[in-house]
Amino acid sequence: MKHGQISSKELTDFIRERATIEEVYARSMTKLAKSAGNFSQLGTFAPVWDVFKTSTEKLASCHLELVRKLQELIKDVQKYVDDQAKVHKKTKEEVASTNGAVQTIQTTGVALQKSKENYNAKTVDQERLRKEGATQREVDKAGVKAKKATEAYKGLVEKYATAKSEFEQKMAETAQKFQDIEESHIVHMKDIIQSYAQSVDETHVQIGEVHTEFLGNMENTSVEGLIQKLAESKGTGKERPGKMPYTHRHTCDDMKNTYNSFYSSSDSEDEDEPRKFRVEIKPVAPNNGTHQSRATIDELKASIGNISLSPPTTVSQFLHSFDLSFFISLPLYPPQLSLPPPLSFFLSLSLSLSIPLTLSLPLSGTSRGPSPVTLASQDALPIAVAFTESVNAYFKGADPTKCIVKITGDMTLSFPMGIIKVFTSNPSPAVLTFKLKSTSKLEQILPNQTLLFSDPSQSDTNTKDFWFNMQALTSYLRKASEQNPAASYYNVDILKYQVSSNGIQSTPLNLAVYWKCTPTTTDLRLDYRYNPESMLCPGPLSNVQVLVPVDGEVINMQSLPNAVWNSELNRSLWKLSDISEKSDNEGSGSLRAKFELSDGPSTPTTLAVQFVSEGSTLSGVDMELLGAGYRLSLNKKRFATGTYRTKI
Numbered sequence: 001m002k003h004g005q006i007s008s009k010e011l012t013d014f015i016r017e018r019a020t021i022e023e024v025y026a027r028s029m030t031k032l033a034k035s036a037g038n039f040s041q042l043g044t045f046a047p048v049w050d051v052f053k054t055s056t057e058k059l060a061s062c063h064l065e066l067v068r069k070l071q072e073l074i075k076d077v078q079k080y081v082d083d084q085a086k087v088h089k090k091t092k093e094e095v096a097s098t099n100g101a102v103q104t105i106q107t108t109g110v111a112l113q114k115s116k117e118n119y120n121a122k123t124v125d126q127e128r129l130r131k132e133g134a135t136q137r138e139v140d141k142a143g144v145k146a147k148k149a150t151e152a153y154k155g156l157v158e159k160y161a162t163a164k165s166e167f168e169q170k171m172a173e174t175a176q177k178f179q180d181i182e183e184s185h186i187v188h189m190k191d192i193i194q195s196y197a198q199s200v201d202e203t204h205v206q207i208g209e210v211h212t213e214f215l216g217n218m219e220n221t222s223v224e225g226l227i228q229k230l231a232e233s234k235g236t237g238k239e240r241p242g243k244m245p246y247t248h249r250h251t252c253d254d255m256k257n258t259y260n261s262f263y264s265s266s267d268s269e270d271e272d273e274p275r276k277f278r279v280e281i282k283p284v285a286p287n288n289g290t291h292q293s294r295a296t297i298d299e300l301k302a303s304i305g306n307i308s309l310s311p312p313t314t315v316s317q318f319l320h321s322f323d324l325s326f327f328i329s330l331p332l333y334p335p336q337l338s339l340p341p342p343l344s345f346f347l348s349l350s351l352s353l354s355i356p357l358t359l360s361l362p363l364s365g366t367s368r369g370p371s372p373v374t375l376a377s378q379d380a381l382p383i384a385v386a387f388t389e390s391v392n393a394y395f396k397g398a399d400p401t402k403c404i405v406k407i408t409g410d411m412t413l414s415f416p417m418g419i420i421k422v423f424t425s426n427p428s429p430a431v432l433t434f435k436l437k438s439t440s441k442l443e444q445i446l447p448n449q450t451l452l453f454s455d456p457s458q459s460d461t462n463t464k465d466f467w468f469n470m471q472a473l474t475s476y477l478r479k480a481s482e483q484n485p486a487a488s489y490y491n492v493d494i495l496k497y498q499v500s501s502n503g504i505q506s507t508p509l510n511l512a513v514y515w516k517c518t519p520t521t522t523d524l525r526l527d528y529r530y531n532p533e534s535m536l537c538p539g540p541l542s543n544v545q546v547l548v549p550v551d552g553e554v555i556n557m558q559s560l561p562n563a564v565w566n567s568e569l570n571r572s573l574w575k576l577s578d579i580s581e582k583s584d585n586e587g588s589g590s591l592r593a594k595f596e597l598s599d600g601p602s603t604p605t606t607l608a609v610q611f612v613s614e615g616s617t618l619s620g621v622d623m624e625l626l627g628a629g630y631r632l633s634l635n636k637k638r639f640a641t642g643t644y645r646t647k648i
């Protein structure tokens with residue numbers, strides 16, 4: 001047990017040292033990225049430094065993310081070390097009586113040996129006196145001593161038998177406790193190492209993606225493209241200026257004759273002053289009594305095309321930035337006409353007569369509400385939340401009291417791309433505040449300390465309030481958008497938590513395994529039972545799979561229900577339909593298999609089970625937005641298996 005504590009602390013030190021190395025490397029990469037950004041921005045090679053800068057920043061982010069994961073893992077290991085010390089202390093108290101049993105059998109054994117020697121000596125003396133013809137009185141006196149020695153010897157034999165029985169029982173119980181502690185210790189250490197390896201592996205995958213992206217960017221950076229960028233940034237135009245034309249002053253009669261010609265109409269007006277046309281594009285205003293015509297964005301784009309306005313922005317681009325349906329209000333056209341003229345007419349008129357064209361949109365909102373791409377600062381900003389929990393369980397044979405359970409969870413918020421513009425354009429955006437509800441089952445909450453604040457003095461054990469560091473959140477989202485500008489949403493890890501567990505009662509699927517191994521066959525049975533009491537809102541377990549490794553050179557397998565045997569990996573796989581209270585036997589059942597062997601017997605191995613459940617969590621934790629300025633558009637919940645195993 002002492003060595004177990006030492007190895008746990010040494011593993012903590014190892015992971016901490018790895019995190020330090022990763023952090024130093026990440027900071028060096030960040031410094032290198034900044035230096036790349038300070039290199040010369042002149043000449044054709046300048047855009048390449050942007051590729052280097054972006055790639056290096058992403059690599060630094062990969063390593064910083066690994067640092068964060070390792071630091072979280074260190075907290076888990078440290079908690080395990082503390083829990084391990086408590087278990088060891090409790091075990092020492094429980095097995096204290098075993099020490100007494102050891103001392104009893106030792107002292108009783110010594111006394112028994114002496115009594116046996118005394119018994120033998122007294123019996124020999126009695127026989128010797130009888131053979132030597134001693135007086136009857138001497139023989140009787142020796143007989144009394146021999147009888148007393150016999151009775152003492154018998155008593156100690158019985159006492160030793162009792163002490164031996166108690167000693168064996170105590171030693172067996174103590175040894176089993178020690179073995180259980182060591183098995184649990186090894187399982188925990190393997191889980192920690194698996195989490196460590198998974199974090200490192202994920203980082204390597206991310207680094208590989210960054211390198212792939214870098215190579216792709218460099219392949220797409222052609223010589224022609226670099227020269228073209230320089231020409232576009234430094235050039236003064238693509239067309240040579242033509243001759244200066246004579247500008248004729250157009251009167252209203254001139255404008256009427258383009259207009260009447262366009263509509264083949266004979267109507268005319270007499271005006272003395274030149275006039276300007278104003279085209280207003282307004283949101284839907286129902287029942288206003290004016291003559292209006294509805295046009296969709298596609299129709300407007302089709303009629304407008306890519307005609308440049310002043311300032312130099314295409315109408316198509318202008319309209320594309322709004323997710324609206326429009327009415328076109330034309331304040332000036334002959335009332336006797338029944339299409340209004342299309343917008344292309346006014347654009348042509350504006351260009352031919354040099355009449356300014358005004359496109360106006362109120363800031364007053366729309367009938368449908370804005371899309372996430374065009375959020376306005378006064379709108380309630382949509383935010384989505386996801387709770388994802390992982391249940392880890394280790395079952396020992398068919399004994400429910402030896403089930404070890406650990407449940408952890410992650411809370412993630414998703415922000416739409418348009419929210420970044422709102423944050424950056426507003427020096428003081430509304431503080432995003434939320435309440436974490438139903439936290440009584442959480443034994444540990446680890447918020448993202450870079451982004452979140454909380455009041456440690458809160459007394460309500462069932463809720464906990466948090467609020468964002470808006471400057472840090474804006475910076476985080478801006479950086480995320482720079483790294484992935486095409487994304488519609490950006491996910492932010494808000495906090496992690498650990499759920500208090502109550503052994504097998506906290507597992508959504510109870511397991512019990514039975515093995516029977518002979519030199520020629522191996523019989524396996526796995527009993528399972530759906531446990532709705534472990535969930536606040538019971539839901540079905542989906543994608544249920546059971547993986548069983550079997551050694552001993554399997555040559556044939558019979559199973560019920562049918563399983564698939566993989567001879568290369570020496571393991572069988574069951575894929576089950578959804579398990580819930582509505583399933584047969586209310587979600588209880590058995591998996592059976594008989595394996596024929598050519599090199600048996602098999603050694604009972606660890607069975608692995610996996611499943612997922614959408615729409616609920618095991619903790620029941622939830623979120624509520626506080627204050628104004630934000631609305632919850634989606635609340636997604638799920639839990640899945642982490643390490644979920646059983647062994648005989």
